[in-house]
Amino acid sequence: MLQQIIAYIKFLKRSTNQHGVHSPFVYNLITKCFYDKSKYNKYKEIASYRKALRKSKDTINVIDLGSGSRVFKTSQRSVSKMVQKVGASKKESKLLFRLVNYLQINTILELGTSLGIATHAMAVANPEIKMTSIEGCPNISAYTKGTLGQFNLKNTEILTGDFNDAIKPLALNKYDLIYFDGNHQKQATLDYFETLLTTTTNDSFFIFDDIYWSKEMTEAWEIIKKHPQVTVTIDTFFLGFVFFRKEQKKEHFKIRI
Template identity: 65%
Template sequence: MSKSHQIQSYLKFLKSATNQHGVHSPFVYDLVTKCFYDKTKHTDYTIIKTYINTLSNNTNTIEVTDLGSGSQVFKSNTRPISKLAKVAGSSFKEVKLLYRLSQYFQFNSILELGTSLGIATQALALGNPKAKLTTIEGCPNISKFTKQSFNNFNLKNCEILTGDFSNIIQTLTSNSYDLIYFDGNHQKEATLHYFEALLKTKHNNSVFVFDDIYWSKDMTDAWQVIKQHPQVTVTIDTYNFGFVFFRKEQVKEHFKIRI
């Protein structure tokens, strides 16, 4: 991971990004104004914040098995849950956006790659409590801990699958997903492999969301490849997230939106 890559790419992003006024697609304009820029203080935000605070105040440690690109912060595999929540978990601002996205589109079937402590998972699940959400976690200890956390918060519409992403994905390719959230392995090859493998689960209105598209040069390269894929029509880059749409009725167009 290169901090300089992140800084340079952020400055570049700011120069070329716009707000809703630079958007001429009605579909994207509505998404930006009614979802991305929705300033409503949703009551579920309190539940999300409580979940994050509970994890941030948990001083217990957990033995972590890293199956992805490893940690940029931790030197040891024994990690305090409070630190994991701060480093590996999504920020409150990011998860509020995921919550709004889930609520806006009313996704019925959601797949998440990379459960971690379940901060993003909880937000997506609360966005549409009727959704069936499947999330994959590589580390058995984290998976066990997060299952218990979901029980404590009475989150009933989430199923955690534990194991290597590639192996589990192979068992899911006959499913159809409205949303797939990619937040696990931030390596180019792995990201593109998961993307290609899961393309067969999409439909015309599916949304793929990639976390940390500027995490490294490798990850940004993967994002560029995804944007050019023939089945991809519209993409939205918000710097922290890359949103991918497959709507055949849309002309191929790429947006950069400041949030």
């Protein structure tokens, strides 16, 4: 926790807003998407999904395949507490929705479905989107499939299994967006990144959740930024965005949102 506090103080000192951003693509992304204050009707659907989970009395026996939880001490976890402690925040959910909407995303791969809060937020942006999400814990996967089904979400497929195994056949596909939010270990993050580079096009982008979750995750983020195929990165502290646009010069931004 102390490491995150120090990292956040440093981030605030070094970050900025759209001012001083000379790349038209990044400037427009910040001003027209990150800072978009529109009251989208779909926000009500996103809020309803979160509310249903928050009011749930259910518990799930969680099998952690990644780095484990810093919040929960036992494997038996309350759904309502999971929403509060480990689910995508309201702010993040709305941002993910806006990103899919603004960049006209058609295909999404998500590593780490959890309770489907981020999954739902991205999928409702467009019913024509093809969304694939992978969850390692079979109990969470089954629960979330049922919950998403209650909300009539038909454009999303949830796969269950270890990421290492699940992503190998998927690496043959092409994705507009890949959202990494399931294993916050350095080497695992780098391995998934390298494996899924084959799925990118010039307009694809990756999002990494919790890039300051630990010293190791921050090290992984710094390595990813230096990769020769990466051109632009945007660090918002909680989320890290990676772009592969060949027409862009290599630049790294720290943006407050």
